[in-house]
Amino acid sequence: xxxxxxxxxxxxxxxxxxxxxxxxxxxxxxxxxxxxxxxxxxxxxxxxxxxxxxxxxxxxxxxxxxxxxxxxxxxxxxxxxxxxxxxxxxxxxxxxxxxxxxxxxxxxxxxxxxxxxxxxxxxxxxxxxxxxxxxxxxxxxxxxxxxxxxxxxxxxxxxxxxxxxxxxxxxxxxxxxxxxxxxxxxxxxxxxxxxxxxxxxxxxx
Numbered sequence: 001x002x003x004x005x006x007x008x009x010x011x012x013x014x015x016x017x018x019x020x021x022x023x024x025x026x027x028x029x030x031x032x033x034x035x036x037x038x039x040x041x042x043x044x045x046x047x048x049x050x051x052x053x054x055x056x057x058x059x060x061x062x063x064x065x066x067x068x069x070x071x072x073x074x075x076x077x078x079x080x081x082x083x084x085x086x087x088x089x090x091x092x093x094x095x096x097x098x099x100x101x102x103x104x105x106x107x108x109x110x111x112x113x114x115x116x117x118x119x120x121x122x123x124x125x126x127x128x129x130x131x132x133x134x135x136x137x138x139x140x141x142x143x144x145x146x147x148x149x150x151x152x153x154x155x156x157x158x159x160x161x162x163x164x165x166x167x168x169x170x171x172x173x174x175x176x177x178x179x180x181x182x183x184x185x186x187x188x189x190x191x192x193x194x195x196x197x198x199x200x201x202x203x204x205x
Contacts, residue, residue: 030106030158030176031153031154031158034153034176034179034180034183035150035153035154037180037183038146038149038150038153038183041183041184041186041187041190042139042142042143042146042186044187044190045075045139045142045186045189045190045193046139048190048193048194048197049068049072049135049138049139049193050135051135052068052135053203053205054133054134055203055205056068056197056202056203056205057069057072057130057132057133057134057135058130059196059199059202059203061196061199065196066127066128066192066196067128067130067196068135068193068196068197069128069130069131069132069133069138070127070128070129070130071128071189071192071193071196072128072132072135072138072142072189072193073128073129073130073131073132073138074122074126074127074128074189075142075185075186075189076138076141076142076145077125077126077127077128078122078126078182078185079142079145079146079149079182079185079186080145081126082178082181082182082185083148083149083152083179083182085178086175086178086179086182087152089164089166089175089178090156090160090161090164090175092164092166094160094163094164095163095164095165096162096163096165098165098172099162099163099165099174101165101171101172102165102171102172102173102174102177103171103172104170104171104173104177106176106177106180109170109173109177109180109181109184110180110181110184110187112170112184113181113184113185113187113188114184114187114188114191115188116188116191116192116195149179149182153179158176160175161174161175161176161179162174162175162176166178
């Protein structure tokens with residue numbers, strides 16, 4: 001069983017690799033890439049939590065780690081916060097003169113956020129409490145709040161997204177890169193969910 005769990009996490013990591021590698025295509029058709037990336041991150045998260053029981057959702061490796069339910073809640077809490085920041089950027093005057101300050105490519109932004117070897121501490125306000133008893137409910141909540149994000153991406157000209165440069169923990173980034181970061185954040189925690197599922201004493205049902 002332990003070997004099976006290791007194989008499952010390996011499978012998800014291999015599934016995530018194309019999501020990271022596809023970032024190399026982003027310069028060819030940025031908006032189509034981003035919209036597709038969002039859908040793939042949602043699909044992979046759905047596959048990862050499909051059919052999990054309440055006990056599996058609330059299993060914790062230790063008292064100091066998150067449960068799958070908390071991971072889901074964190075994803076759902078974080079996306080509106082980041083999207084709100086992006087909308088705030090877009091309300092400011094365009095500043096294309098700052099584009100020269102951007103050091104990270106789109107690909108590097110995605111690689112940074114999806115790299116589980118680098119740990120980040122979530123603000124208290126974005127930590128999950130484990131409120132989800134049903135993974136399907138969490139997925140529906142995520143889908144519902146992404147409607148506005150995807151609609152915004154579809155109607156906003158790419159030039160406008162690229163010409164709003166702001167300071168972030170990763171240095172100067174544009175609004176489009178912030179939207180990629182948001183989707184990559186889901187990949188990051190999908191990988192975390194797979195790590196939890198791969199633990200030897202993870203509940204069978």
